[in-house]
Amino acid sequence: MTTILETKNLEMKFGAVYAAKDINISIQAGEVLGVIGSNGAGKTTFVNMVTGYLKPTSGDIIYRGKSIAGRPTREVTKLGICRSFQIPQLFPELPVIENMLIALTIAKQDRPVLFQPAIDGALEDEAHALLARFNIDGYADQEIQTLPQGVRKLVDIAMATVTEPDLLFLDEPTSGVSADEKMDFMRVLIDALQTTRTAVLFIEHDMEIVEAFSPRCVAFYEGTILADGPTAEVLENAKVREFVIGSEYHRSSSDSTQQAGAT
Amino acid sequence: MLTAVAIAVDGLGFAAWLFLSSVGLTLIYGVMRILNMAHGGFYALGAYSSAWAIGLYTATGSTVAFTFLLIPLAALIAGVIAGLVVERGILRFMYGRDEVLMVLVTYAIFLILEDATKLIWGTDSYVAWQPAFYFGTVEVFGIPYTVYKFLIIGTAIAVGLALFYALNRTRIGKLLLVVIEDREISGALGINVTLFFTATFVLGAVLGALGGAITAPEISVSPGIGAEIIVLSFAVIVIGGMGSIGGAMLGALIVGFARAASVHLYPPAELFSIYLVMAAVLAVKPYGLFALAESRKI
Amino acid sequence: MIKNLDRTEIGLLIALPILIIIAFILPKWLVNYVHVSMGTGLVALGVMIQMRAGLVSFGQGLYFCVGGYAAGMMAKFYGITDFFVLLAVGILAALVLSALLGFLLRRYREIFFAMLSLALSMILFGMLSSVEELGSTDGFNLPTASYLGWSPTGETAQLTLYTLTCIIAIGCAIALNRFLKSPIGYINEAIRENELRVEYLGTSAHKAVHITYVLAAVVSAIGGVLWALPLGHVDPEMTNWTTSGQFVFVSILSGTGNIIAPMIGTFLLEIVRVYAVEISPNTWQMILGTVMLLTIIFLPKGLWSLITRKKKATRDDGASAPIAGE
Numbered sequence: 105m106t107t108i109l110e111t112k113n114l115e116m117k118f119g120a121v122y123a124a125k126d127i128n129i130s131i132q133a134g135e136v137l138g139v140i141g142s143n144g145a146g147k148t149t150f151v152n153m154v155t156g157y158l159k160p161t162s163g164d165i166i167y168r169g170k171s172i173a174g175r176p177t178r179e180v181t182k183l184g185i186c187r188s189f190q191i192p193q194l195f196p197e198l199p200v201i202e203n204m205l206i207a208l209t210i211a212k213q214d215r216p217v218l219f220q221p222a223i224d225g226a227l228e229d230e231a232h233a234l235l236a237r238f239n240i241d242g243y244a245d246q247e248i249q250t251l252p253q254g255v256r257k258l259v260d261i262a263m264a265t266v267t268e269p270d271l272l273f274l275d276e277p278t279s280g281v282s283a284d285e286k287m288d289f290m291r292v293l294i295d296a297l298q299t300t301r302t303a304v305l306f307i308e309h310d311m312e313i314v315e316a317f318s319p320r321c322v323a324f325y326e327g328t329i330l331a332d333g334p335t336a337e338v339l340e341n342a343k344v345r346e347f348v349i350g351s352e353y354h355r356s357s358s359d360s361t362q363q364a365g366a367t
Numbered sequence: 368m369l370t371a372v373a374i375a376v377d378g379l380g381f382a383a384w385l386f387l388s389s390v391g392l393t394l395i396y397g398v399m400r401i402l403n404m405a406h407g408g409f410y411a412l413g414a415y416s417s418a419w420a421i422g423l424y425t426a427t428g429s430t431v432a433f434t435f436l437l438i439p440l441a442a443l444i445a446g447v448i449a450g451l452v453v454e455r456g457i458l459r460f461m462y463g464r465d466e467v468l469m470v471l472v473t474y475a476i477f478l479i480l481e482d483a484t485k486l487i488w489g490t491d492s493y494v495a496w497q498p499a500f501y502f503g504t505v506e507v508f509g510i511p512y513t514v515y516k517f518l519i520i521g522t523a524i525a526v527g528l529a530l531f532y533a534l535n536r537t538r539i540g541k542l543l544l545v546v547i548e549d550r551e552i553s554g555a556l557g558i559n560v561t562l563f564f565t566a567t568f569v570l571g572a573v574l575g576a577l578g579g580a581i582t583a584p585e586i587s588v589s590p591g592i593g594a595e596i597i598v599l600s601f602a603v604i605v606i607g608g609m610g611s612i613g614g615a616m617l618g619a620l621i622v623g624f625a626r627a628a629s630v631h632l633y634p635p636a637e638l639f640s641i642y643l644v645m646a647a648v649l650a651v652k653p654y655g656l657f658a659l660a661e662s663r664k665i
Numbered sequence: 666m667i668k669n670l671d672r673t674e675i676g677l678l679i680a681l682p683i684l685i686i687i688a689f690i691l692p693k694w695l696v697n698y699v700h701v702s703m704g705t706g707l708v709a710l711g712v713m714i715q716m717r718a719g720l721v722s723f724g725q726g727l728y729f730c731v732g733g734y735a736a737g738m739m740a741k742f743y744g745i746t747d748f749f750v751l752l753a754v755g756i757l758a759a760l761v762l763s764a765l766l767g768f769l770l771r772r773y774r775e776i777f778f779a780m781l782s783l784a785l786s787m788i789l790f791g792m793l794s795s796v797e798e799l800g801s802t803d804g805f806n807l808p809t810a811s812y813l814g815w816s817p818t819g820e821t822a823q824l825t826l827y828t829l830t831c832i833i834a835i836g837c838a839i840a841l842n843r844f845l846k847s848p849i850g851y852i853n854e855a856i857r858e859n860e861l862r863v864e865y866l867g868t869s870a871h872k873a874v875h876i877t878y879v880l881a882a883v884v885s886a887i888g889g890v891l892w893a894l895p896l897g898h899v900d901p902e903m904t905n906w907t908t909s910g911q912f913v914f915v916s917i918l919s920g921t922g923n924i925i926a927p928m929i930g931t932f933l934l935e936i937v938r939v940y941a942v943e944i945s946p947n948t949w950q951m952i953l954g955t956v957m958l959l960t961i962i963f964l965p966k967g968l969w970s971l972i973t974r975k976k977k978a979t980r981d982d983g984a985s986a987p988i989a990g991e
Contacts, residue, residue: 155865181867193865195858206855210866213848216876219840222848267867402776457958467721467775471917472961474910478954485947594907598787601780639791645784650769654777 804900920967
């Protein structure tokens with residue numbers, strides 16, 4: 105296994121508040137990694153820093169041997185790091201297929217093209233194939249704003265994969281998905297992503313999903329990393345149980361909906 | 368030395384006029400997130416109604432002193448009527464829409480108000496100079512100024528202080544700040560948001576009309592003054608940061624002194640110095656000098 | 666290239682000979698309106714392509730004026746009357762200015778873009794109004810154009826200018842139609858909807874806006890030259906914000922759906938204006954304002970959406986069967 109991403113003492117300060125401090129994480133090519141932690145623990149801040157949305161106050165981010173800290177989002181994307189969002193970031197007034205076509209168009213252009221048509225039959229086929237991979241091709245002609253949250257989540261993730269990234273961050277992929285559908289939803293997702301050897305880091309509040317899908321797990325607490333290691337060990341860690349999971353661990357499904365709903 | 372004095376006094380005079388003419392615009396934007404292009408229309412309505420009323424009144428030969436009551440009264444009546452009609456008749460159906468769309472909507476209203484003004488008062492100029500010279504002139508370092516100019520400066524300061532007091536020291540002002548912070552939550556808390564919006568818009572319209580009404584005696588009131596004041600007041604509120612009363616004051620001072628300086632030092636620059644300042648401020652501080660930080664989106 | 670023409674482009678190419686022929690059939694005053702509205706129509710197109718990216722330019726008159734004045738000043742100070750040189754100078758002036766200002770404007774969106782573009786156009790308005798060498802607020806006159814050494818007069822001059830205007834205007838419209846369907850055109854739509862995602866997809870929204878801004882400026886400057894030459898006059902009103910407001914009006918009315926709509930919209934507006942001003946001069950703006958309000962409320966995608974809506978309905982009927990099979 106080769107390390108593709110490594111962060112060194114990554115730190116983010118907003119005024120006097122540390123949103124992230126001493127974040128040292130390394131991610132191996134092709135691995136699946138779950139991230140847990142309560143709201144405000146610094147999980148999204150970490151993703152925002154690595155993808156260039158936030159410039160870290162100090163520390164470094166090494167991707168494939170090169171520092172990418174502070175590089176703009178679009179460059180990070182071109183290098184092969186993509187993400188999906190907790191609240192899907194889509195083009196709401198356009199149909200699903202147009203959303204995908206725009207994503208593909210951008211992925212394929214290296215320099216600005218002004219007077220040649222962007223879309224042809226081949227590109228449309230490609231877009232449909234991508235949608236089919238996530239089982240949402242049936243929604244192709246519907247506008248985003250008319251879709252249920254779960255489908256929007258999948259479109260959001262599908263758009264993040266058009267460049268075939270080496271590293272994909274999923275920010276709470278199952279939030280907004282009902283409790284009894286979560287497992288199947290994740291199954292579709294992970295299966296689709298496993299076909300391309302993409303390393304996946306996903307943020308998740310449901311411990312059962314973390315257990316089921318990620319061999320490794322990182323727990324965040326108040327901007328720092330509390331534990332990092334094999335999922336079973338991290339979930340048994342006393343500190344993690346005290347600060348992150350709370351006393352009960354295997355909750356009933358109705359509890360997990362409440363937690364997801366509160367995010 | 369003389370030029371410096373002239374720039375100082377004229378700058379203050381311009382600034383007072385600009386502040387009165389634009390504070391309503393910034394108030395409406397601050398509370399309702401509407402960049403109200405119809406503001407120019409309110410200004411013109413105020414100017415015309417005041418000039419017209421003064422003309423009618425002085426024609427009777429009575430004492431000019433009462434015209435000082437006519438000016439705010441004309442502004443009040445014109446502003447309340449126009450503000451209510453625009454807010455209740457059109458804008459209330461469009462709350463929550465995109466800010467740019469609201470610019471276009473209020474631009475359409477501005478066009479309508481322009482012609483409404485022409486239909487009521489015709490296209491001739493109105494001159495109502497009597498109040499401006501009623502108190503005569505004073506000399507500042509040998510330069511004569513009308514007392515009326517200082518009256519406008521005083522009015523601007525009074526309006527600014529009153530707004531500041533009302534927003535920060537009264538119950539209604541505090542509730543209004545809550546409405547600005549979060550419309551939905553304040554609605555849920557039992558605050559009558561609709562009423563606040565209507566009241567704010569009408570107050571903004573009255574202030575715009577007051578700006579026109581108080582200026583009317585100093586100028587010749589003719590078609591086109593509304594279009595002119597829109598860009599000027601945009602410049603003023605953009606410089607300070609839109610939605611801030613203090614920002615409008617600062618913007619008015621900067622623009623006022625810039626204009627006074629170019630009038631006295633290099634007259635050809637008068638017309639564009641203002642927009643140059645606006646563009647320069649925008650280039651350095653895009654959201655104005657007093658802008659608030661934007662919250663994180665993801 | 667030719668076999669890739671879409672319906673809009675075919676329509677434009679068919680319109681070209683018709684436009685030229687009507688110069689011989691229709692009364693002269695009407696042809697004049699067609700001629701002049703091709704110039705202003707191009708500026709409306711400039712506003713429209715920016716609107717696709719969600720940007721409302723309340724200062725497009727800036728480049729309308731830059732084009733007209735640049736051409737006029739060449740004629741006034743250097744005695745150059747050649748049509749192609751004047752056009753090239755107008756384009757070049759707008760290109761340089763917009764490329765520079767673009768670095769500033771591309772950082773702004775929504776009302777800030779609207780206001781900054783307005784402020785910039787008003788700077789020019791203020792400057793031109795106070796330069797006596799350029800006639801201050803009165804502006805100055807332009808000579809009759811010559812063409813590569815040939816200097817027609819009277820009727821011939823008008824017809825030549827008209828024909829060239831038609832060709833250039835249609836050419837610009839086709840180019841812009843291509844632009845809307847190009848990658849940058851699509852990216853603009855995406856910027857309007859969600860700029861954050863555009864950056865996360867790996868492209869620079871700033872760059873796309875900058876390119877669009879320059880293109881809109883160039884088209885507007887062409888419009889300015891093509892408008893100023895038949896009238897033989899330029900003045901600072903070209904860059905007053907009220908002029909820009911009319912371009913915005915046309916774009917709102919016609920919508921951003923099709924490149925032909927703003928061209929037709931401009932012409933119709935010119936014609937209606939002629940009658941409205943004659944019948945009731947003081948209600949013209951009231952009519953404009955009311956129509957604009959009604960359009961925003963009831964037809965948010967412009968009048969053109971009436972046509973496309975009908976078309977879509979018929980197309981969906983035919984296409985629904987194969988899609989269901991997927």
